[in-house]
Amino acid sequence: MAAKTIQAPLEGQAGDPKHAARATRSAGRKMRSLLLDAASPLFKERGLAGTSISDIATAADAFPSQITYYFRTKEALFVECACRDLLYLARTTEQAALKAHTPRDYTRALAETVTATDSVAFFAEALTLTRRRPDLAPLVERTIERLHSEGARAYASQVERHGWRSLRAPDESSRRFWAVAIGVILEGYAMGRSPDQLCSELLRVLGDQARADKTTTNEGARLRLVDDPNASTSTPSDGES
Numbered sequence: 001m002a003a004k005t006i007q008a009p010l011e012g013q014a015g016d017p018k019h020a021a022r023a024t025r026s027a028g029r030k031m032r033s034l035l036l037d038a039a040s041p042l043f044k045e046r047g048l049a050g051t052s053i054s055d056i057a058t059a060a061d062a063f064p065s066q067i068t069y070y071f072r073t074k075e076a077l078f079v080e081c082a083c084r085d086l087l088y089l090a091r092t093t094e095q096a097a098l099k100a101h102t103p104r105d106y107t108r109a110l111a112e113t114v115t116a117t118d119s120v121a122f123f124a125e126a127l128t129l130t131r132r133r134p135d136l137a138p139l140v141e142r143t144i145e146r147l148h149s150e151g152a153r154a155y156a157s158q159v160e161r162h163g164w165r166s167l168r169a170p171d172e173s174s175r176r177f178w179a180v181a182i183g184v185i186l187e188g189y190a191m192g193r194s195p196d197q198l199c200s201e202l203l204r205v206l207g208d209q210a211r212a213d214k215t216t217t218n219e220g221a222r223l224r225l226v227d228d229p230n231a232s233t234s235t236p237s238d239g240e241s
Contacts, residue, residue: 032070034060040081044122048078048129075129079136082119082126083143089119090147094154103164103210108203110177115198120185148174155209164210173209180205 038060042051053074057064071077093113100106114120123143130137151174159166166173181202188198 028070031062031066035062035067035070035077036081036084038062039077040085040122043078043081044118048075048125075133076136079126079129079133079139082123083139085119086123086143087146089114089117090150094150097154097158100158101162102212103208106158107206107209108199111181111199111202111206114181115185115188115195115202120182121189124182124186144178147178151175151177159210163213165213166210167208177206177209 035056039051039056042055042059046055051074053064053067056062056067056074056077067074067077071080093110096113097106097109100109126136126140130140148171152170155166155173156170158164159170168176184202184205185198188201193201
């Protein structure tokens with residue numbers, strides 16, 4: 001009887017170990033995303049204490065054991081939901097601000113978008129939780145750093161695009177915006193303020209972040225700080241202070 005030739009599976013076929021590993025990772029990412037999607041609205045509506053693992057599993061059409069497998073604890077899932085929600089909000093905020101053509105319109109677009117949802121308050125709950133669960137703090141720290149770095153990048157891009165004169169460095173401006181936004185929104189929630197009231201208060205506290213420079217065109221514009229000795233001393237445009 002002739003000996004059979006054993007052929008190794010081609011890469012990408014179902015029998016390929018690398019293919020199986022990729023499929024497993026893909027399925028894992030999909031399940032994590034489904035669990036996060038199901039858990040976020042429940043946590044926002046009912047809070048951490050009012051949401052059970054079985055509630056989340058039912059909403060996600062999953063097993064409770066899958067939640068503990070991917071996230072270990074309900075608290076860890078809560079924090080990851082809040083962090084993801086905040087980063088989604090930051091991206092939406094940046095996209096809304098792209099339409100702005102003046103510094104004030106830019107700041108207003110940021111403020112209106114941030115105060116229109118409860119994502120900041122949700123994240124604040126996660127911040128409080130990490131005081132009792134320091135093992136969850138690294139995820140919050142990474143989220144905050146990403147929030148600031150991406151905010152600074154987006155702001156610097158707009159300043160350069162329009163030739164605005166920034167009152168602060170992009171990183172400082174981004175950190176200040178989110179620190180003020182979190183504080184104003186938490187205070188507003190405690191006092192029962194509406195989204196419009198929150199937006200007005202946020203704009204009042206933030207003030208101007210940049211100035212439009214009449215002498216600068218978009219072509220070849222470079223980011224400049226107002227106190228830069230090499231910056232133009234031209235008068236701000238009408239309506240800017």
